[in-house]
Amino acid sequence: MSGITIDTGYLVEQLKALLAIDSPxxxxxxxxxxxxxxxxxxGLTPELTRRGAIRAVRRGSRRDGARSVVAHLDTLGAQVKLVKPNGRLDLVPIGNWSARFAEGARxxxxxxxxNFRxxxxxxxxxxxxYNDEIDTQPVGWTNLELRIDQRTTSREETRALGIDVGDIVAIDPQPEFLDSGFIVSRHLDDKAGAAITLATIEALERTxxxxPVDIHFLFTIAEEVGTGATAIVAPExxxxVTVDNGTSAPGQNSSEFGVTVAMADQTGPFDYHLTKKLVELCRENEIEFQKDVFRFYRSDSASAVEAGHDVRTALVAFGVDASHGYERIHEHxxxxxxxxxxxxxxxxxEIQRDVDEISDMEGFTEQPTADRED
Known part of the structure; x- marks a missing residue:
């Protein structure tokens, strides 16, 4: 088993701090x-892109063939589409989430x-x-409005406050950290992934x-709209390995306990060899795990490959109940x-040829083949 201990208290405190910061x-x-x-x-020296994606490199024995761990800091949210005649706000979502979970949010x-509440x-x-009509009205973003906690009943009064089209709306996370180890909150996707990454760095530095190679710890800022890791992956x-949520729901194999190793998402299979290595490490270190396939899901790994980065990708996930809603996870x-x-x-x-971006067949990987009789 690995001798590196994780400070779970530090991890949880980082999650609390991250959830307290609005970041749609x-x-x-x-x-x-x-x-x-x-x-x-x-103890690291982070670098920032123009818009704020973070790369923090922890030096290893070699620069080329580096490994990367990535999580995203942005969350779901909304934006003002229109200031209505009654002074309230028409909204459009930031990211893909249901209006059903927006109803009643602060x-x-x-x-x-x-800022205003x-x-x-x-x-x-x-x-x-409206009597029973409150239960029969349609669910959808066009059926919602944001009531501002200011004295306003007209478009003119709301605009006089300084509120206008395009303003960002950040949904309260409303976190609860329970003695049972369960954590219930909005935006655990992917504030929990960022906290896990920070706890990993803390453990490496403390010990x-x-x-064997440099480790690039990446924190992206636009994963929820599909462009997270497009411009932060270095050539070396x-x-x-992306850290993000898994969906513990009927028809899925994810769990709120242990590691969920994703085998594929809607963009296709993750790298065969990297995924296999992660599974083997779970077994060697007696880490509880399960595998899953996500049909309606993509992550920073997808955006990196689509941007043209020739990297092996994998996804390790913490099982989330009610993902992109009022989410629940477990410290385990x-x-x-x-x-x-x-x-x-x-x-x-293990794959030494990965040090070079382009190489020949020497040392190229192998996958199992079926033995067939003629």
């Missing part, structure tokens, strides 16, 4: 600043100068007025652990993934 896609500066400062406190509205409500919100990176999965990541980044490099 397009509004991530504050969470980037927080994460950068924490990486510096841990939120921050970020105008150019200040409000509630996301269905158009027919009062049972005393002075050696890695040969393999990338978070701790398990951090253990796997420390085992992975310190493990030997």
């Amino acid at each position: 896609t397009g509004f991530t500066d504050t969470v980037v600043r927080y994460c950068t400062e924490e990486l510096e406190r841990l 939120a921050n509205i970020y105008s150019e100068e200040q 409000g509630s996301v409500l269905p158009l027919k919100a009062s049972g005393h007025t 002075g652990s050696h890695t 990176v040969a393999s990338m 999965a978070l701790h398990s993934i951090a253990r796997l990541l420390t085992a992975y980044v310190t493990s030997p490099l």
Whole structure:
């Protein structure tokens, strides 16, 4: 078993801190600043892209053939589409999530100068007025409005507050950390993945652990809209493990306990050899795990490959119940993934030809073949 211990208390405290920072896609500066400062406190020297994606390289024995671990800091949210004649706000979602989970949410509205509080409500919100119609009205973003907690009943009064089309709306996470180890909150996708990554770095630094190649820890800022890892992967990176949520739902094999190793998502299978290595590390280190395939899911791994990065990709996931809704996870999965990541980044490099971007057949990988009789 791996001798590197994970500080679960540190992991949970980082998750609490990250959840407390609003960061819907397009509004991530504050969470980037927080994460950068924490990486510096841990002893790394982070670099930022123009828009704020973070790369923090932990040096190993060799630069080429580097490994990468990636999580995303952006979350779901909404944006003002229209200031309505009644002074309330018409919304469009940021990211792909159901209006069903937006109903009743408390939120921050970020105008150019200040922020305001409000509630996301269905158009027919009062049972005393609409009776059974509150249960029969359609579910959809066009059937919602944001009520601002200010004295306004007209478009002119709302605009006078400084609120206008395009303003960002951040949905309150409403986190609960229970003694049972369960964590219930919005935006665990992927604040939990970012906390796991920070806990992995903390464990490596605390123990002075050696890695055979450089490790690129990446934090992206636009995964929820599909472009997360497009511009942050360096040429020397040969393999990338994404940390994100799995869906523990009927018809899926994910679990809120242990590591869920994704075998494929809607973009196709993950790398055969990297996925196999992660499974073997789970077995060697007695880390509980299960495999799953996601049909309606993509991650930072997909955006990296689609951007033209020739890297081996894999996805390790913490099982989430009610993903992209009011989500639930368990500390056991978070701790398990951090253990796997420390085992992975310190493990030997088996595919030596991965050091070169282009090579010949020497040392090329092999997969099992079927023995057929003539």
